[in-house]
Amino acid sequence: MEFEAVIGLEVHAQLSTESKIFCACSAKFGAAPNENSCPVCTGMPGVLPVLNRKAVEYAVRTALATSCRVQRRSVFARKNYFYPDLPKAYQISQYEAPLALAGHVDIETDGGTKRIGITRIHMEEDAGKLVHEGEFAGAQASLADLNRCSVPLMEIVSEPDMRTPEEAGAYLRRLRDILVYLEVCDGNMEEGSFRCDANVSVRPKGQKEFGTKAELKNMNSFRNVEKAVEYEIRRQIETIEDGGRVVQETRLWDANAGVTASMRRKEEAHDYRYFPDPDLLPLVVEDAWVEELRGTIPELPADKIARLSRDYGIPRYDAGILSSSRALADFFERCVALYGGAAKTTANECVHWKDAILAGRLTPETIAHAVEDRESGTVSATASKKLVEAVLETGKAFRALRDEKGLTQLSDASALDAVVDKVLAASPKEVESYRGGKTGLLSFFVGQVMKESRGKANPKIVQEVLKKKLG
């Protein structure tokens, strides 16, 4: 029997606000334990949450960028459960009435563009973190670090529209690119500011009903998400083929072992006793504000890819790499604006020097000059690469280095005449053989000329001059 997987993703993205969602504490990563905590985020008796307007703004912008319908009125609820890193014993999260509904994100697949539905986007606060004995220098017991308490999160829940691990990976990357473009989330999976849980089930191909799903947690890279989903699909298919039954449960991905393992069954699931948080009024997002925020949405990855490939005539693949970062795409466009030659060469250069460009170590002028000098034959490909490396090392300008190092190519035929004459004069035998029909000797002469010119001659021009003189 042929099986088909059904995959839905729940993404938790940390909003890049300065302060937490319900208090004024810093939301920055990496502070000393409990440094960023106050009576409000640690739920001391009597204190109350106050919603961070910036966090709402970021979530609304995300909703608009993913074509969601922003709900005019949404409600924060309490999700009640006991845990030592949850000081109020409830998490404030939107539940029945989330901020936004019914959007989508388009991804590129082998079969073309595919639309992945977004069920909802809601806002919530993060919980703290436990550091267990031995994990931390001097830890004699489990310690609670409440810095993350009330850090603003947005949960983006997809429809179960993905069918392969690759589609899941593509959706996740596209979603992260969008958030980073919007500058609402830094997209850092290692630091946990972009986290993902996957709901995976399998069903016989053609069947309409979904199979029993497992929820996968603990995946901290795009690659791990793909691998975990892939493993889980195989596990579920094998379970069914072996006559077994998939049970609804939460499973943890073990990256070292490359397997998922059961964490808790459905029967052990909590009763969270959700109810609207009486400390927070319903969140009302005025239409005028939504429209104002709509005006702040930049060109998003999908549009940018389409536009770059259309306007500059570069392949979609290249446009995709350039568009993986707003800064890189902007850099590329500035290079082309500075030198309007072959955009494809410029794209290649931008992709090649991507890391240095994103680190802010190269200017658009450098790449524009490199491309222009190559196309005009002023420098060779090898020399161009060396020169960019020298720019990175010295911080000097490309053309200053070119002239300083004398790496300009000799492309002027008349200037090459003398060198060619000298080489031909020095090798009378080879000249005779060539003229006798051994045309393969041309490369020998080219080599000699290059040597004589200390690599500065333009090999293409050298060939032309040689052919004329030998012919």
Next chain:
Amino acid sequence: MPNPPFHEWTLIEAARKIRDGEISSRELTAALLERIAALEPKINAYITVLPEAAMARAAACDEERARGKASGALHGVPVGLKDIFCTRGVQTTCGSRILAGFDPPYDAGVASKVLASGAVLLGKHNMDEFAMGSSTETSHFGPTRNPWDPSRIPGGSSGGTAASVAAGTCFAGVGTDTGGSIRQPAALCGVVGLKPTYGRVSRYGMIAFASSLDQAGPLTRSVADAAAMLGIIAGHDRRDSTSVDVPVPDYLPAVSRPVRGMRIGLPREYFEGAGLDPEVKAAVERALKILTDQGAVAVEVSLPHTEYALSTYYLIAPAEASSNLARYDGVRYGHRAEGASGLIEMMSKTRAEGFGAEVKRRIMIGTYALSAGYYEAFYGKAQKVRTLIRRDFAAAFEKADALLTPTTPTPAFRIGEKTGDPLTMYLSDIYTIPCNLAGIPGISVPCGLSKSGLPIGAQLLAKHFDEETLFAVAGAVERALPAPGAAPVASAPVHK
């Protein structure tokens, strides 16, 4: 000692005498501390008394006054706060063992405002544990006794505050009212108790019982004192999202506003129940006569969903409480059980030891009411009924400017009389609860004594943010009725 006895002064009188230099804050504070020392063994109105801090503050006030720097309406006047308001560095227990020894690192919004008015904090008043109760018998720190008859309860949960004001061991206090916890003890102790409009006073730093119902308000010896106190504690606080940003009027002029032409609504349902004591009914009718004699017009109104108010309240309040009280787990502050092995056992043992029976009962009810499968039937349904109750009031206020009702069905009952029967106990809040469900303001004003010499209160209710009407009507009642005078325990000569 000043004559007449200082403990019979109103808050406003005390503030004026200090301002005019008739008495120093130190003299007055010392006299009150002495009175507290003498009366506390009989009434137990305080959980924490702050003799040193109060004297130091009084001295600082006197010094400020000497330098001409005195500021604030209550400069140098000794007051108390219910132990539900967090006070920086001062133990705040909410009447519970689980918070014994908890010194908050912050002041509640109400505490900051009272202190900013220049008042001297004498201490923290006793209360039912987590404000759950109608008699101040559920306090971990022992019951408070009614100054009118120490064998009786003072009402609750702000029973400590009401008893202290009645006994003259503070000039005024701030309590909280979730289902009647200011008005009911005010009625039973013969003082004025105001529950302002929900959102009128900040809930920041006020330990939550049922967040959508809790409201802080003053307990005082006169209506004018209540108006003065409200002026001090009211106002927007950006740390509380449910506090409302509307200007705070000067409430004092409202107290003497004439009631001529005002329509006083009598909700039929509040006078029909079998539980209403005839003496209480007669006292409220006397209050009505006082008002109509002054030109007010009586109109009958109906609040048809009143019969569901109690059950609605006892679903919503425990549901919110079960969530609000879940944070007391022994992990970060307060009481922690000894000898537990492992986290879950530590948390359960801490909660088993730290909470009293009434709190546990309500946590259980609330947890059940919110649980999957029951939410819609209980909590969801209660919220719908709450909307109907709110509409009842809106309709009644089309016909009437204020509603007049009994505050409690009976005068103060005896200590221990109802502790074995929680449902009977819950009925003592039957007339006060609907007001909290609707979020409107309510006041209880003394309207006489029973034959056995126990105070009776009349309750007045008004539209959202219309506290001024309450002050006008309550002021009219107060002026016409002979003041109930000092409570017997209070008139005992305790100072030399």
